[in-house]
Amino acid sequence: MDPVIIVGAGPVGLTLALCLARQEVPCVVLDEGPGKDEPRLARTVVLPEDAVALLERLTGAPLSRAGFRWAGWRSMRRRQVMRDITFDDDSGPGPLHLAQHVLTGTLRAALARESLVKIAADSRLDGIEQESSGVTAHTRGPRGTWWRGSYLVGCDGPRSTVRKLQDIRFPGRTAVERHAVAALRTELPWSEEALLHRSPPWRTSGPSAGEITGRPLPDGVWRLDWLLPPGKDLVTPELLVDRVRETLAGWNGGDTPAYELLDTGVHTVHHRLARRWRVGRVFLAGDAAHLLGALGTQGLVEGLRDADNLAWKLGLAWHGGPYEALLDSYQAERRAVIAARLRAADQALPLLRGGGGLRGYVPGAARGHDALLTEGHLGRGALGAPGAYADSPLAPEHLDGETPVATPPGALVTDVQVTAEDGSFVPLHDRLGRGALLVVLIAPGTGVWERKHWVTAGVMPRLAAAVTALPYRAELLVAEGYPGAGAHTVLLVRPDGHLVTALNGVRPADLYTAAEAALGGPAPTAGAGTARSGSGAAAGSR
Numbered sequence: 001m002d003p004v005i006i007v008g009a010g011p012v013g014l015t016l017a018l019c020l021a022r023q024e025v026p027c028v029v030l031d032e033g034p035g036k037d038e039p040r041l042a043r044t045v046v047l048p049e050d051a052v053a054l055l056e057r058l059t060g061a062p063l064s065r066a067g068f069r070w071a072g073w074r075s076m077r078r079r080q081v082m083r084d085i086t087f088d089d090d091s092g093p094g095p096l097h098l099a100q101h102v103l104t105g106t107l108r109a110a111l112a113r114e115s116l117v118k119i120a121a122d123s124r125l126d127g128i129e130q131e132s133s134g135v136t137a138h139t140r141g142p143r144g145t146w147w148r149g150s151y152l153v154g155c156d157g158p159r160s161t162v163r164k165l166q167d168i169r170f171p172g173r174t175a176v177e178r179h180a181v182a183a184l185r186t187e188l189p190w191s192e193e194a195l196l197h198r199s200p201p202w203r204t205s206g207p208s209a210g211e212i213t214g215r216p217l218p219d220g221v222w223r224l225d226w227l228l229p230p231g232k233d234l235v236t237p238e239l240l241v242d243r244v245r246e247t248l249a250g251w252n253g254g255d256t257p258a259y260e261l262l263d264t265g266v267h268t269v270h271h272r273l274a275r276r277w278r279v280g281r282v283f284l285a286g287d288a289a290h291l292l293g294a295l296g297t298q299g300l301v302e303g304l305r306d307a308d309n310l311a312w313k314l315g316l317a318w319h320g321g322p323y324e325a326l327l328d329s330y331q332a333e334r335r336a337v338i339a340a341r342l343r344a345a346d347q348a349l350p351l352l353r354g355g356g357g358l359r360g361y362v363p364g365a366a367r368g369h370d371a372l373l374t375e376g377h378l379g380r381g382a383l384g385a386p387g388a389y390a391d392s393p394l395a396p397e398h399l400d401g402e403t404p405v406a407t408p409p410g411a412l413v414t415d416v417q418v419t420a421e422d423g424s425f426v427p428l429h430d431r432l433g434r435g436a437l438l439v440v441l442i443a444p445g446t447g448v449w450e451r452k453h454w455v456t457a458g459v460m461p462r463l464a465a466a467v468t469a470l471p472y473r474a475e476l477l478v479a480e481g482y483p484g485a486g487a488h489t490v491l492l493v494r495p496d497g498h499l500v501t502a503l504n505g506v507r508p509a510d511l512y513t514a515a516e517a518a519l520g521g522p523a524p525t526a527g528a529g530t531a532r533s534g535s536g537a538a539a540g541s542r
């Protein structure tokens with residue numbers, strides 16, 4: 001079977017390639033650039049814990065050491081501290097902040113060790129042809145050629161060639177927000193905390209009073225963002241230097257500390273959503289499918305979640321045949337999540353950016369606004385938390401044995417320690433992304449006994465037989481406990497970590513029904529486009 005073609009070698013395309021390689025699916029990444037990324041400290045990413053866990057699982061690298069974990073979050077309005085959050089063992093780790101070129105470098109290093117992945121540099125896409133058996137892409141440039149693939153995924157950014165070639169509309173709003181950005185090395189009163197400062201007292205009037213965000217990076221570097229007034233006014237070097245000096249003085253009692261300006265830029269936020277994310281064997285992911293980022297939200301994170309959602313579905317289709325309903329569910333699930341995120345941001349923008357008026361005098365309004373902005377910056381709530389797929393077409397109908405746990409169906413499961421089939425103790429999230437459904441039995445007390453003592457006792461033999469009979473490869477795990485789950489609860493978890501259902505006890509019929517639903521229906525019949533894993537070739541060209 002031909003490899004999957006990935007167009008674009010940004011973080012989303014590289015992540016998707018690693019996700020597919022983990023499932024023994026060969027792919028070729030068409031990189032328009034030279035195969036490396038220019039260092040830019042003013043271009044950074046903020047990763048919540050689910051994204052960090054995904055990337056560390058894929059790369060095997062301690063990504064947390066390459067960036068900076070915020071020790072806290074401080075938000076201010078004028079001179080008043082509105083919110084002061086400390087990240088610790090109880091509240092969970094803070095977001096990870098790192099330069100985007102560091103992230104892509106880590107992904108490229110991991111891909112260099114993957115025999116199933118080929119990165120073709122200086123390969124600019126200019127044509128796509130589809131037929132029932134596959135897709136053909138043409139690239140121009142020094143290495144221009146034809147590439148043959150089973151599927152093609154456009155991860156080629158806001159100006160996506162893939163999207164244009166497939167004639168997919170990309171409606172939305174232009175320049176929702178603009179920010180002037182500077183990366184500098186200096187000392188601030190909040191050495192390890194990220195800071196959001198609204199209406200700073202040294203800027204007392206005009207639409208540019210706005211807000212300033214300060215986010216620490218390793219080695220004493222900070223990224224500062226200033227919200228710009230609406231319009232297309234040129235951001236000159238002189239303006240940026242004035243903003244830097246004014247801000248540093250305001251935060252340090254009137255004296256400007258020594259600083260080294262390392263990089264500058266202007267970050268413009270657009271809100272757009274592609275009408276379709278799939279056309280036959282062609283898919284869109286990341287900025288090619290959606291643009292968002294106002295109010296502190298991170299569009300890149302949603303692109304990583306796109307890759308995680310799509311990879312296991314492509315892997316199943318590549319190995320097992322045309323799971324059309326499963327492939328269709330990618331658009332249904334991910335587009336719905338992004339649409340909800342965009343609606344939440346668009347509803348909040350008039351309140352937060354509308355200026356004075358009556359709403360400025362409403363009791364509690366300032367704190368409510370601060371809570372919305374905090375959600376966006378910290379990856380929480382409607383603006384940032386991982387989306388749940390409660391209304392997914394893959395959700396099973398009501399099951400008699402269904403039981404509630406702390407995680408609602410469709411949401412990302414909590415990471416608990418589990419016992420794997422070889423008897424080892426591992427985090428549940430470490431078993432994700434391998435192309436297998438996970439069946440987790442909650443069995444208090446098993447952790448104190450060797451696996452050989454309980455694997456043939458109680459409900460285990462019946463559950464093991466039920467797992468073996470499932471229509472798709474599944475891994476049986478055992479956990480001492482899970483939030484909100486009683487003894488002998490059985491969790492069915494998708495390869496991307498989202499809960500399918502929780503069952504009260506071992507119920508083979510319900511388990512089978514739920515697993516079949518999670519795969520989009522019955523498995524394709526033999527011979528309907530099936531393919532074996534490990535075909536060897538990482539890319540086909542002609």
